[in-house]
Amino acid sequence: MSKEDLITGLDLGTTKISACIAEVNDKNEINIVGVGTTASYGLRRGVVVNLDKTVQGIRQAVGEAELMAGVKVNNVVVGIAGDHIKSFNSRGVIAVSRTEEGISAEDIRRVIEQAKAVTIPMDRKIIHVLPQDYTVDDQTGIKEPVGMAGVRLEAEVHIVTAAITAVQNIIKSIERANLSVRDIVLQPYASSFAVLDDEEKELGVCLMDVGGGTTDFAIFFEGSIRHTSVVGLGGVNITNDIAIGLRTPRAQAEEIKKRYGVALASLVDTNEMMEVPGVGGRKKREVSRQILASIIEPRVEEIFSLVEKEIKRSGYDDRLTAGIVLTGGAAKMEGMDQLAERVFDLPVKVGVPKGFVGLTDAVSDPVFAAGIGLILYGYKHDDSGIFEKRAGFFDKIIKKIVNWFKSV
Secondary structure, three states, X not given: OOHHHEEEEEEEOOOEEEEEEXXXXXXXXEEEEEEEEEEOOOEEOOEEOOHHHHHHHHHHHHHHHHHXXXXXXXXXXXXXXXXXXXXXXXXXXXXXXOOOOOOOHHHHHHHHHHHOOOOOOOOEEEEEEEEEEXXXXXXXXXXXXXXXXXXXXXXEEEEEEEEHHHHHHHHHHHHHOOOEEEEEXXXXXXXXXXXXXXXXXXXXXXXXXXXXXXXXXXXXXXXEEEEEEEEOOOHHHHHHHXXXXXXXXXXXXXXXXXXXXXXXXXXXXXXXEEEEOOOOOOOOEEEEHHHHHHHHHHHHHHHHHHHHHHHHHHOOOOOOOOOEEEEOHHHHOEOHHHHHHHHHOOOEEEOOOOOOEEOHHHHOOHHHHHHXXXXXXXXXXXXXXXXXXXXXXXXXXXXXXXXXXXXX
């Protein structure tokens, strides 16, 4: 493998930094060859607050993945999240340049440029312009208008913006770790490539990434992204509640959450006990697991309720036929899906990454949804053609081997 044949997804979170390295094998499959994870101390709610610690975390996570894969990487596809992310829908209209030849790719480029020609604050940067639907003359709901006859082309697009300083600090952190940024991708959008089916996107689904510092979500309908938003609460808030409620250090509260955490108190046996370390050298004590659940449940319910309000505000609350898909580290907690079903009154499932081979046991976990999604996004949006060329090269070798055996 050369560096150019590799694609690396870098997930920068409030509580963890993870890196996943993949190659494309001779069957055009994404093959995960390396994974690295480390605790994150330099980010808060998707924003870099300590550059040196962020750089150190990136180096450690990428270094672990490189060691596992036995390779060196030079660029990454990085996810971006946080409550500085803002998004909105826009429309562009143009006259088709050569009506006798039909709508061209250049017409598509022009209408998208027209749609993104909107006034945004000076301190913000557009990171995505995602086409939703096209209208040719009076015909609406068109997904692929190239080649169609028409004189007037309209495009509905979803525009995602981020704070310029947040983007710059992420890029600076990665460059200081001796890597370059191949692409920056909205985290829940990236995760959708790993955990959502085309049918779910068509019917209507909300993908909710419950991260450490924030809960990011994206709504898909009729195959396109329709709304994205962020709630400024996540797993860290649950951990803080546990630390205060059980009077235990935050590090131990995080471990208790991972080991014993339940999002629905009714699922816990009243006689089930657990050991809780004291603060400042105080003795450990026995505490009912149901008390822990009674601390966690209100916070998770609050997070879900805030997301529900935002979904209703988007106007797509009655179009989520496929329901809710939970992902991210906190999604693994017992009872999360049942509590979500109660709050949203919709079918809920926990989304696990798919669409790859290789280290399936290591990364088939909601924690790696963003990392795997970034890889799949990078592969599908590969402008260089490297992966197609590489796959073609292997196909030629296989054909030569087959022909050689036939001639023997």
